[in-house]
Amino acid sequence: MDLVTPPPSAAPVGLRAMAMVARAAQGGLVDTHRVLLDTAQRLLLRTELDIDMLSEVDAATLAQHFDDPALARQLIRGMIVMSLAVGPAAPAQIELIGRFAAELGVDEPAIRAIEHLARKEMVRFVLDLHRRSNLRDYIDNQYRNQGGVFGVIKGLLEFKGVIHDDALAARFKTLAELPDDTLGRCLFDHYDGNGFSFPGEAGGFPVGAVFHDVGHVLAGYDTSPEGELQIASFQAGYRRTEHAFFTVLFAVLVHTAGVNVAPFPMPKHPGRIGEGDLAARMLHALQRGSQMTVDLGDDWDFWQYAEVPLAQARQRLGVPPLGAEYRSGVGIYGPPIGRW
Known part of the structure; x- marks a missing residue:
């Protein structure tokens, strides 16, 4: 998973979209969001914009500046992290991220996972998360290298302290x-x-x-x-x-x-x-x-x-x-x- 640096023309537009996601939080834009936005500016975007002066941006304009698929996906993932900065994402944040993702042509499964969480559909949330998470990686690795299904069961029983x-x-x-x-x-x-x-x-x-x-x-x-x-x-x-x-x-x-x-x-x-x-x-x-x-x-x-x-x-x-x-x-x- 690589980190992509956006071109100078796209950086402020992406920052405006990220700020919109932060403002859509249940408590609005708070200090934690400011830290994330400032960090992105300093280390990735190379901008020094006043966060409070950032205007909104429509999805079509955002798509014009983020036509690179890898860069567009990275932006959507940044929005997802922003939406979880102080707690589960608010419905307004998920709706906004989904709208941006659709216009950018990004099919990001993580959006669906956090949407289940926001709706308190916990079984769907856990299943959607873990079938792609690092825990799934560990199980797959165990399956391939430690004896298939038997190895997975054995590893889980050891982890649980049964054997x-x-x-x-x-x-x-x-x-x-x-x-x-x-x-x-x-x-x-x-x-x-x-x-x-x-x-x-x-x-x-x-x-x-x-x-x-x-x-x-x-x-x-x-x-x-x-x-x-x-x-x-x-x-x-x-x-x-x-x-x-x-x-x-x-x-x-x-x-x-x-x-x-x-x-x-x-x-x-x-x-x-x-x-x-x-x-x-x-x-x-x-x-x-x-x-x-x-x-x-x-x-x-x-x-x-x-x-x-x-x-x-x-x-x-x-x-x-x-x-x-x-x-x-x-x-x-x-x-x-x-x-x-």
Whole structure:
């Protein structure tokens, strides 16, 4: 999933449309929306417009400036994130996004998912979300590489704590014997340091989802809510599937819209995305992920890299440096609360 920079002529028009979506929120345009709009201006659009002076734009005019399909889809997805910035999208926001999408010729399944949420059609919402979300990616990966349907059932039962696989857990625990600077040892420290169960243990992630944890190690993001929003953006960036955006959508729903679609309890904190420079960090993470040369979710074999030094693994996989302005110490956002 690449990040596209709009041409100078399109940037202010797209910003006007984004502001319209923000104003259509139930409480109108609030500080969180302003942060998202200002971040987009500073990092993507290269504009310095007064948000309060932005006029409305009709769908036809918007379509004239966003005739590139990739750019049009990115704009619609930005509107979806905007609509979830402080809670579930309001009906007026969904109607507006749908109108823009129709004029732009963008068929974005995420619109239908959040529309079900707005209508409180929760079964439809959950089904529509998860058949495209990162959880579906983990299940598909488990199916392809861990024994088909039996492997999926086994992984889910381990995750639920019903059964355990001592041999599998032991294999992951042997990573502790590797040198400190290797990717494998760093993954062991990720599990051990956060108090997570190892794959194979009761409550451990299925092997098909381990690439998510490897991503934490490679990218350098912790497991706080802020870290999870960044790793979701990073993961969406390197994924090359049609529905990579749903990885970001999942994290935004959980960590800033206050809608828990994770398989375990999560804290509610509406508007989190507008705090500090988190929105900028997410864009930076998405860009870093998009520059990777390998899609970790596409049957990538971690064990071939387990003994490789972390710095070398990052280089081989094309992981760009985090950047001094975005480096954070462990626990800077508070204690880890889980993972998804």
